[in-house]
Amino acid sequence: MAAYFDDREQRSPDEREKDLFARLPEFLAASIRDVPGLARWLEGIDPATLTSRSALASLPVLRKAELMEKQARNPPFGDFVNPAHLQGSRVFMSPGPIWEPQGLEKDSGHSARAMFAVGIRPGDVMHNAFSYHMTPGGFIIDEGARALGCTVFAAGTGNTDMQVEAAAALKPGVYGGTPDFLKVMLDRAAETGKDISSFRLGLVSGGALFPSLRQEYLSRGIRVYQCYATAEFGVIAYETAAEDGAPNPGMIVNEDLIVEIVRPGTGDPVPEGEVGELVVTSLNPAYPLVRLGTGDLSAIMPGHSPCGRTGQRLKGWMGRADQRTKVKGMFVDPKQIAEVVARHREVARARLVVIRDGARDAMTLHVEATPGTSPDASAIETSLREITKLGGAVHLADPGSLPNDGKVIADERDYAN
Numbered sequence: 001m002a003a004y005f006d007d008r009e010q011r012s013p014d015e016r017e018k019d020l021f022a023r024l025p026e027f028l029a030a031s032i033r034d035v036p037g038l039a040r041w042l043e044g045i046d047p048a049t050l051t052s053r054s055a056l057a058s059l060p061v062l063r064k065a066e067l068m069e070k071q072a073r074n075p076p077f078g079d080f081v082n083p084a085h086l087q088g089s090r091v092f093m094s095p096g097p098i099w100e101p102q103g104l105e106k107d108s109g110h111s112a113r114a115m116f117a118v119g120i121r122p123g124d125v126m127h128n129a130f131s132y133h134m135t136p137g138g139f140i141i142d143e144g145a146r147a148l149g150c151t152v153f154a155a156g157t158g159n160t161d162m163q164v165e166a167a168a169a170l171k172p173g174v175y176g177g178t179p180d181f182l183k184v185m186l187d188r189a190a191e192t193g194k195d196i197s198s199f200r201l202g203l204v205s206g207g208a209l210f211p212s213l214r215q216e217y218l219s220r221g222i223r224v225y226q227c228y229a230t231a232e233f234g235v236i237a238y239e240t241a242a243e244d245g246a247p248n249p250g251m252i253v254n255e256d257l258i259v260e261i262v263r264p265g266t267g268d269p270v271p272e273g274e275v276g277e278l279v280v281t282s283l284n285p286a287y288p289l290v291r292l293g294t295g296d297l298s299a300i301m302p303g304h305s306p307c308g309r310t311g312q313r314l315k316g317w318m319g320r321a322d323q324r325t326k327v328k329g330m331f332v333d334p335k336q337i338a339e340v341v342a343r344h345r346e347v348a349r350a351r352l353v354v355i356r357d358g359a360r361d362a363m364t365l366h367v368e369a370t371p372g373t374s375p376d377a378s379a380i381e382t383s384l385r386e387i388t389k390l391g392g393a394v395h396l397a398d399p400g401s402l403p404n405d406g407k408v409i410a411d412e413r414d415y416a417n
Helices: 013-034 036-041 064-073 112-117 137-148 160-170 181-192 211-219 334-343 377-388
Strands: 091-094 098-101 125-128 151-154 174-177 201-204 223-230 234-238 251-253 257-262 276-282 292-298 325-327 330-332 347-357 360-369 393-397 409-411
Touching: 013 036, 013 257, 064 098, 064 292, 112 137, 112 234, 125 137, 125 160, 137 151, 137 174, 137 234, 160 181, 174 181, 181 211, 211 223, 223 251, 223 292, 234 257, 325 347, 334 347, 334 360, 334 377, 360 377, 377 393
Parallel strands: 125 151, 125 174, 174 201, 201 223, 347 409, 360 393
Antiparallel strands: 091 098, 223 234, 234 251, 257 276, 276 292, 325 330, 347 360
């Protein structure tokens, strides 16, 4: 079992690349036959020609906004899913909305490699505090942990006191969830006198693991690592235990994914080390996406990981190429803010500001009133929660005070500390 999940192969990056692009043409030829949406997207393209990065880069980037539009016109998947892989599987709906299939593989989100890389082993007990509600996060981690041979407590989100009680009873060694909720649990346990000191490892995603928070966990005897995942691809890249202490440890790109960094707004690859938008091609028979733009910023790191893995490395998540922003592990889209404004005619303009409040994400909707009206902040807060599924404050701004820069969502979190 360990041999499958431990990808410390001695193949060179060139050998890995050659293998992926040797498999890509045949995979795409089969996918085009089974997936009408992909066939329309790649109309006129001969899969046999896609044998290199330069050939792949000649294709257009499929932006998430375009995928959402295709799904809206032809729900739920826009014909981008192989129907043969839906029977006996799950489907998910992420904010946007955007629909995703789970697929039929045992570890369909490819998270087991990330777990093995940070030191999680068969027999470990994991407290999984990722959401199991509508979105795939909880299942991505759950499936990988069970495939690796771990026991999983399906905690989900919220109910902090009950989660602390469960951890005190089960004594899990591993935490899975968003970066900040583990601190919430630890602090609550200290307040209530519960012992949850069993935690020794954490694998987090859905937000930034700030250096100060990582250090705080380390001071409590917990080594916490992060992986970068999306609903469409599962785990794209992950940190490894061998990177401990590095100022920017980087993340190993998962196998069976082709990752490119392109100049935002284009499909043009940028040089190694330059920050750009992360674009991913997946050899997933259930959901064969070609050059999907994630909207996230990152960069390719030079060299190899000291852990021995020879795969491509990313610098990790470095912000958004667009205004769609992740808050508390959930995406908030400008369209959702527009929906809030549409519900309240007394609101002329709105701008969602996302900050870091201690170790947690916080958001405030700044609104300007339509002349002659008095917005009800409480009612707007209710709409914000209903539409985004996240709590946030509402600030009534002075007329003309919001910047005229086209931003609907402003991410003001400091990712350096």
